Amino acid sequence: MADLTLNEKKLLVALAPLGEAGAGDLAAALETTEEAAVQYANLCAEHGLAAVERLSTTTYTLTPEGEEYREHGLPERQIYESFADAISMKDLQAHPLSRIGIGWLRKKGWVAITKGVAEKTGEAPAGEDEIALVDPKDGMSGIADLLKRNLVEEHEAVSYRVAITPAGRALVEAGLDLVEETGTLSREEIITGSWREAKLRRYSLETPPKRVYPGKVHPYQRIIDEVKRVLLDMGFVEMQGEIVQSAFWDFDALFQPQDHPAREMQDTFYLDQTEPMPEGWERVRDMHLCGGETTSTGWGGVWDEEVAQKCVLRTHTTPLSVQYLISHPKPPVKAFALGRVYRREAIDPTHLPEFEQLEGIVMDDGVSFRHLLGFLKEFYNRMGFDEVRFRPGYFPYTEPSVEPEVWVDGLGWVELGGAGIFRQEVTAPWGIETPVLAWGLGISRIAMLRLGLKDLRQLYRSDIEWLRESPAIRRQE
Numbered sequence: 001m002a003d004l005t006l007n008e009k010k011l012l013v014a015l016a017p018l019g020e021a022g023a024g025d026l027a028a029a030l031e032t033t034e035e036a037a038v039q040y041a042n043l044c045a046e047h048g049l050a051a052v053e054r055l056s057t058t059t060y061t062l063t064p065e066g067e068e069y070r071e072h073g074l075p076e077r078q079i080y081e082s083f084a085d086a087i088s089m090k091d092l093q094a095h096p097l098s099r100i101g102i103g104w105l106r107k108k109g110w111v112a113i114t115k116g117v118a119e120k121t122g123e124a125p126a127g128e129d130e131i132a133l134v135d136p137k138d139g140m141s142g143i144a145d146l147l148k149r150n151l152v153e154e155h156e157a158v159s160y161r162v163a164i165t166p167a168g169r170a171l172v173e174a175g176l177d178l179v180e181e182t183g184t185l186s187r188e189e190i191i192t193g194s195w196r197e198a199k200l201r202r203y204s205l206e207t208p209p210k211r212v213y214p215g216k217v218h219p220y221q222r223i224i225d226e227v228k229r230v231l232l233d234m235g236f237v238e239m240q241g242e243i244v245q246s247a248f249w250d251f252d253a254l255f256q257p258q259d260h261p262a263r264e265m266q267d268t269f270y271l272d273q274t275e276p277m278p279e280g281w282e283r284v285r286d287m288h289l290c291g292g293e294t295t296s297t298g299w300g301g302v303w304d305e306e307v308a309q310k311c312v313l314r315t316h317t318t319p320l321s322v323q324y325l326i327s328h329p330k331p332p333v334k335a336f337a338l339g340r341v342y343r344r345e346a347i348d349p350t351h352l353p354e355f356e357q358l359e360g361i362v363m364d365d366g367v368s369f370r371h372l373l374g375f376l377k378e379f380y381n382r383m384g385f386d387e388v389r390f391r392p393g394y395f396p397y398t399e400p401s402v403e404p405e406v407w408v409d410g411l412g413w414v415e416l417g418g419a420g421i422f423r424q425e426v427t428a429p430w431g432i433e434t435p436v437l438a439w440g441l442g443i444s445r446i447a448m449l450r451l452g453l454k455d456l457r458q459l460y461r462s463d464i465e466w467l468r469e470s471p472a473i474r475r476q477e
């Protein structure tokens with residue numbers, strides 16, 4: 001029995017005079033936790049030196065509702081006692097417990113209902129459930145009904161008893177050497193060689209240890225952090241902005257006409273609040289009406305100030321770009337925002353009413369459409385997508401516009417957002433003449449592809465199994 005650890009030996013020595021003991025007593029004798037004592041006992045059991053018995057006891061306690069009924073009787077009993085022999089259904093239904101109690105009264109056969117009158121059948125013995133309600137104990141036949149009615153709660157308590165086997169006793173009687181073992185060696189012990197005399201604790205390399213699940217960054221947050229890192233590496237600064245925007249910023253400042261379908265209630269979350277117009281709003285109005293002082297003709301028609309003042313949950317992060325340009329009108333500007341946006345979407349595996357967008361702008365003299373494609377390609381390459389292509393797109397605020405797509409094995413080309421060069425209708429009201437490249441990309445989609453998910457909802461539901469299995473490391477570059 002050379003491979004018994006000191007702890008196992010100590011356990012046997014403590015157990016031998018008792019023959020049999022609860023894990024709690026053994027833990028006290030060994031000055032350790034009950035869990036550890038059970039572990040040592042199990043190791044002894046593996047060597048045939050002890051036997052471990054797992055005992056589980058079930059106890060029941062009353063819920064607050066159960067307590068209430070123990071005192072005053074089950075609802076059906078209370079109703080039963082509230083009238084003499086017969087009662088009209090109308091009066092019966094007026095009883096405060098009627099909603100719970102009437103069904104049970106009938107089911108238990110205590111009343112018979114004919115022509116709108118409930119009449120006692122004369123039989124209403126105390127049921128098993130009522131007996132169990134007084135003092136619920138394991139094995140009572142009324143417990144199941146009380147559990148179903150949520151009047152009692154079940155608790156399971158597990159305890160362990162350990163008994164020494166004849167082989168264990170023989171070993172203790174033959175005498176066990178209780179020399180302290182060491183599990184760690186100090187620098188000195190190694191240098192001086194005194195480790196040779198130390199009694200080293202044996203480890204079993206076959207027994208799998210209990211898995212631990214340390215806290216770690218959420219897989220989606222890791223990708224968001226990585227996106228931000230990539231943009232910062234590419235020389236962008238981060239812009240911040242509000243989730244609640246006026247329709248003026250979310251739509252009008254982006255030259256989205258007031259009758260644009262995306263502005264409608266079924267697509268956008270409107271709030272019951274308004275925001276006053278910002279300085280310079282009249283130039284946006286004029287742009288919509290007639291193109292202001294530019295070569296544009298605008299949309300024509302009418303433009304309603306009240307429509308623009310309504311607040312919405314931002315439907316995209318693009319309003320932040322306009323706001324940033326207004327406060328940073330001088331080139332060069334390279335800025336990004338990564339934040340949540342809201343749309344009234346029916347929920348399915350690839351659509352959610354909230355998701356994350358990565359917004360970006362580059363303003364500088366001489367930047368062109370080719371720079372835009374270059375930025376997007378570079379970004380996706382750095383995020384691990386090697387093949388990128390662009391399809392023509394349309395947005396009211398950009399011209400030309402594109403929709404970037406990336407190639408994903410097994411899925412084909414996946415659309416990931418929109419991009420373009422801001423139209424003069426967007427920039428001119430604020431006196432900006434330098435070209436501005438702009439894009440808004442879906443980040444949850446990227447995360448889904450990178451994490452190999454089939455359902456976007458996985459990113460937002462706290463699925464503990466998935467979180468535990470997700471590696472806590474960054475992607476290999």
Ligand SMILES: N[C@@H](Cc1ccccc1)C(=O)O
Pocket residue numbers: 315316317318395398417418419420438439440441
């Ligand atoms: N805002 C657009 C994306 C976009 C942003 C900037 C320029 C062009 C397109 C969207 O939400 O789909």
